[in-house]
Amino acid sequence: MVDPQKAKYQYYKIYLHIKSQIENGDFDLGQQLPVEAELQKHYAVSRDTIRKALRELELEGFITRRAAVGTFVRQKKSDYQLSSMTSFTEQMRSRGIEPSSQLERIELQTDVKSSVREQLLMKEGDRCYVISRVRKGNGTPMAYEKTYIPYSLCPNLQKYIDEEASLYEIYENVYHLKIGSGRIRLEAAMPNAKLQAVLGLTKESPVLYMKCLGCLTDNTPFYYVDCYYIGEKYFFSTNVFRAGTQKGPPVPEYGETRKNV
Numbered sequence: 719m720v721d722p723q724k725a726k727y728q729y730y731k732i733y734l735h736i737k738s739q740i741e742n743g744d745f746d747l748g749q750q751l752p753v754e755a756e757l758q759k760h761y762a763v764s765r766d767t768i769r770k771a772l773r774e775l776e777l778e779g780f781i782t783r784r785a786a787v788g789t790f791v792r793q794k795k796s797d798y799q800l801s802s803m804t805s806f807t808e809q810m811r812s813r814g815i816e817p818s819s820q821l822e823r824i825e826l827q828t829d830v831k832s833s834v835r836e837q838l839l840m841k842e843g844d845r846c847y848v849i850s851r852v853r854k855g856n857g858t859p860m861a862y863e864k865t866y867i868p869y870s871l872c873p874n875l876q877k878y879i880d881e882e883a884s885l886y887e888i889y890e891n892v893y894h895l896k897i898g899s900g901r902i903r904l905e906a907a908m909p910n911a912k913l914q915a916v917l918g919l920t921k922e923s924p925v926l927y928m929k930c931l932g933c934l935t936d937n938t939p940f941y942y943v944d945c946y947y948i949g950e951k952y953f954f955s956t957n958v959f960r961a962g963t964q965k966g967p968p969v970p971e972y973g974e975t976r977k978n979v
Contacts, residue, residue: 729771730774737778740780740781747791748791749790749791750788751781751788751789780792803900803932805884807884807886808886810855815855815856816856817855818854819852819854819882820851820881821851823848824848824875827847828844838868839939847865847866847867847872847876850864860947862913862946863943863945864945866942866943871940872889872893872895875888878892889940889941895940896936898936900930901933902928903928905927908925925946927946927947929943
């Protein structure tokens with residue numbers, strides 16, 4: 719609805735025009751808008767007028783602005799459902815988004831941090847793959863993750879990792895692992911310099927920090943992941959049940975001492 723009190727102002731007319739372009743699909747979700755100087759030239763107005771129009775669009779949730787990066791059409795938030803064990807690739811594809819990864823590095827280490835080693839039931843000196851990736855949807859960054867996988871469960875894993883690879887598909891189709899259950903912990907965090915750089919965030923942009931321990935059907939832990947999701951692109955949901963009405967396989971709480979039985 720057009721605000722009659724604002725309709726006479728030039729900035730509001732520009733706001734309405736850009737808004738209609740977004741709603742009509744002239745701009746794709748996540749697409750970067752022209753810079754302020756280009757918009758100023760196109761509409762033949764002052765920069766202050768353009769900034770007022772963009773501010774209105776931002777307040778209405780049509781765009782998001784990132785300092786020193788640009789202005790983007792705001793993507794619909796992805797619903798990360800916590801009620802089932804699904805991969806990033808599966809989550810994206812289920813929403814009609816094309817998943818991909820920017821592989822930062824894959825390393826075979828023997829000195830992973832003790833908290834991860836304990837969760838994965840690894841002995842000191844055991845080899846572990848550490849895979850760092852920027853996860854993308856339709857070519858734009860969505861999350862940064864670091865995954866730890868015991869070499870004993872997935873030997874020569876590096877042969878199968880590329881920018882299109884889904885680890886879940888590799889677990890099941892290459893190593894024939896039977897994925898069972900997982901435990902997820904979520905908390906809000908502010909991005910450090912590394913995350914700001916790889917995800918194109920400002921230091922004021924919150925991220926959703928997820929820790930996830932995945933277990934096989936026999937309750938053997940087979941991966942651990944630290945993942946940082948761009949806060950404005952995600953919300954997390956799950957179905958909940960009254961105590962005693964539904965049970966799943968036992969997965970230890972974080973911080974518990976695990977015992978191999």
